[in-house]
Amino acid sequence: MTADDRALPRSFRWLLAAESASSVGTYVTLLALQTIVVVTLGGTSADTGLLSAARWLPYLVAGLLVGAVVDRMRRRPIMVWSDAARAVLLAAIPVLWLLDALTLPALLVVVVAYGVTTVVNDAASMAFLPRLVAGPALQRAHARIDTADAIAQSGGPALGGLVVRAVGAPFAVLVDALASAFAAVAVARIRIDEPAPPAGGRRVRDVVRDVAEGMRLVYRGTALTRLALATHVWFGANAVLGVLVAPFALTRLGLDPGAFGLVLTAAGVGAVVGASVTGAVGRRLGALPTVAACHALSAVAVVVMGLAALAAEDALAAALVLGAGQLLHGIAMGASNSHEMAYRQTRTPDAAQARVNMTMRAANRAVIVVVAPIAGLVAVTTGIVPMLVAAAALFAVAAVAIAAAPRASGT
Numbered sequence: 001m002t003a004d005d006r007a008l009p010r011s012f013r014w015l016l017a018a019e020s021a022s023s024v025g026t027y028v029t030l031l032a033l034q035t036i037v038v039v040t041l042g043g044t045s046a047d048t049g050l051l052s053a054a055r056w057l058p059y060l061v062a063g064l065l066v067g068a069v070v071d072r073m074r075r076r077p078i079m080v081w082s083d084a085a086r087a088v089l090l091a092a093i094p095v096l097w098l099l100d101a102l103t104l105p106a107l108l109v110v111v112v113a114y115g116v117t118t119v120v121n122d123a124a125s126m127a128f129l130p131r132l133v134a135g136p137a138l139q140r141a142h143a144r145i146d147t148a149d150a151i152a153q154s155g156g157p158a159l160g161g162l163v164v165r166a167v168g169a170p171f172a173v174l175v176d177a178l179a180s181a182f183a184a185v186a187v188a189r190i191r192i193d194e195p196a197p198p199a200g201g202r203r204v205r206d207v208v209r210d211v212a213e214g215m216r217l218v219y220r221g222t223a224l225t226r227l228a229l230a231t232h233v234w235f236g237a238n239a240v241l242g243v244l245v246a247p248f249a250l251t252r253l254g255l256d257p258g259a260f261g262l263v264l265t266a267a268g269v270g271a272v273v274g275a276s277v278t279g280a281v282g283r284r285l286g287a288l289p290t291v292a293a294c295h296a297l298s299a300v301a302v303v304v305m306g307l308a309a310l311a312a313e314d315a316l317a318a319a320l321v322l323g324a325g326q327l328l329h330g331i332a333m334g335a336s337n338s339h340e341m342a343y344r345q346t347r348t349p350d351a352a353q354a355r356v357n358m359t360m361r362a363a364n365r366a367v368i369v370v371v372a373p374i375a376g377l378v379a380v381t382t383g384i385v386p387m388l389v390a391a392a393a394l395f396a397v398a399a400v401a402i403a404a405a406p407r408a409s410g411t
Helices: 012-040 045-070 075-098 104-132 135-167 174-188 204-219 223-252 257-285 287-311 315-346 350-382 384-403
Strands: none
Touching: 012 045, 012 075, 012 104, 012 135, 012 174, 045 104, 045 204, 045 350, 075 104, 075 174, 104 135, 104 315, 104 350, 135 174, 135 257, 135 315, 204 223, 204 350, 223 257, 223 287, 223 315, 223 350, 223 384, 257 287, 257 315, 287 315, 287 384, 315 350, 350 384
């Protein structure tokens, strides 16, 4: 056990176990759901688009409201019951299939309900962690969780493919159902005295007032505002990149699906590396400078990906260059998130943690929903490489915005 590990409370192990299991289950489910739509139900790309919309819609519709409600409740019980609810909803998918009632509309209803419970769980877990882990150790706790998620990102899709091949896509989601059930039990084992919920404030206008207060805390013109706006730009850049990578690799570079899968795995490997070294980097540079450096590294990573076009005649060389860019982007993502989250949470009052986190998360998801289709349409007209340049420029803007933030002690 390292000194950093000893700085974290013993009960954090249960939260880390819960988050790790959930991450693995989530990546298996994402692959299984797409397979259900395309293979089991014979759907098209339009249907997979509906699936993606169903997944993100709850964040846009309910995110702000959920944040306000969670801030008025104890957070650990919400995590337990939302994990249990996710397990039940996922178990409903193979049941529907066995009853010959698994249609696309039915699946979308389940996914939306699952998305709502995930929003609730996210709001509660993000607000719970600062209560469990003291401020100085918060970045290390986030780094542990990020490392576990990066490992799941690297192996989860492969595991999902094996499970789908072995038992079929409708039953593969039971991996996530079991993971959610385990997470509920693990979180229930955490012993912590949470403060009593605030009295009163149950009326609709009180909840609306709380939502507005959460937005003011994020966008009132502080360093937190600068971080939020830079994060929105980052999500816009990443949305552009997400639209471009697959057609760039499969059509422009001519990679086969197997090679493309290995290229994407490089990002997961990079995320593991980034999350592993970010503590040392942060101690040397500080939180915000580390985040700014990571966003700048993402800009460089996209430029490297674009250079793969110069090696398009050699599939192996093109895959290696594209994979190198993915690796760098993965390192940047793995190293930045823990500092960004810790910086945000240590500067947010406990009573507003869920609202502030969900305000930013809802806005980030809205950026994805708006930017991704626009980027896809523009890329058809301008070509993929110019849009990669645009993505690199947006990452650079995010880096400059954070680097220019006023320096405070400990940042």
